[in-house]
Amino acid sequence: MSTITLRRSNEKDSIVDKLQNEPVLDVELKNLDFAYKSRKKTFPVLEDISVRIRGAQLVSILGPNGVGKSTLIHCMNRILDPTAGAVTINGYDVDGISIKDLAKFMGYVPYSSVDNFPLSVTDTVLMGRHPHSKWGTLDDDLRIVHEMLCLIGIEDLADRNFNELSAGQHQKVMLARGLAQEPRIMFLDEPTSNLDIKYQLEITKMLRRLSREKNMMVIMISHDINIAAKYSDNIIMMHDGGIFALGKPADVITSENIKHVYDVDAKVIMDEGRPHIIMIDDDDTNYDDDHEFSVIATKSGETYKGP
Ligand SMILES: Nc1ncnc2c1ncn2[C@@H]1O[C@H](COP(=O)(O)OP(=O)(O)OP(=O)(O)O)[C@@H](O)[C@H]1O
């Protein structure tokens, strides 16, 4: 039984205006269940999830493939309707907010491979301004688009065709689009999965910084445990369709939890107060025995020996 009292506004479209003025956001999932339904079957995915996330911070959701991480954020941003339970923001049921209004308030950067736009990078990022736009394109919108391209460091891609970019460049454009929306709550599904190590670090660090600067709650799904542990304020670790552990990285990222959730042996070392996992593999097969192998490159006709 739910114990929360839902706040409802008489004017449906004004809830988001009220939430925009709330200095501290308080997102609550109460006894949330979700099952995918096909004609003959139901596939339960999330069961009895109750969690409360309060304040501007970077929260990472970790967990194995198929555990329900993407499904969970889809239930939070109304892409999916929970089978049971409620999602509230400062007591208001998100069900009572129109999708159009919600888009002014919640941003979503989907998993990278799903989007495809026959548009320039500028126009793609400009789509993020759509929930705020009136008629035509305002100079303000273009200024924000340019700011976001600079923030992500891709202003040189502004006139390129989105469909001709690399996977990592796509991901950066989608991030810029999400940020151009200027949401108070931002959901990101594996936002750094295609990025090189420099950008994995820079973008994750930037998300934590923006949570403070823009008073924004950032909820990110990640498979990179070490980067999530290094920068997240809190971590939610999922297992078996539910929440297995949550809290500060040092409390959640433990050898025991990694073993239980991922079935992987790992040792955890602490680096500047943050946990860092190192995989342990006891398989001592030596593949180097009696086996010849090499890779040779040439440069200007000479065998390449490196820089
Ligand atoms: N549209 C759908 N119809 C039926 N089942 C689905 C659908 N989408 C996802 N599922 C199933 O729901 C479960 C959770 O999927 P979800 O995408 O939320 O996992 P995830 O934790 O995000 O995994 P990953 O790390 O691989 O992205 C999986 O078993 C998946 O097969």
Ligand SMILES: [Mg+2]
């Ligand atoms: Mg997923």
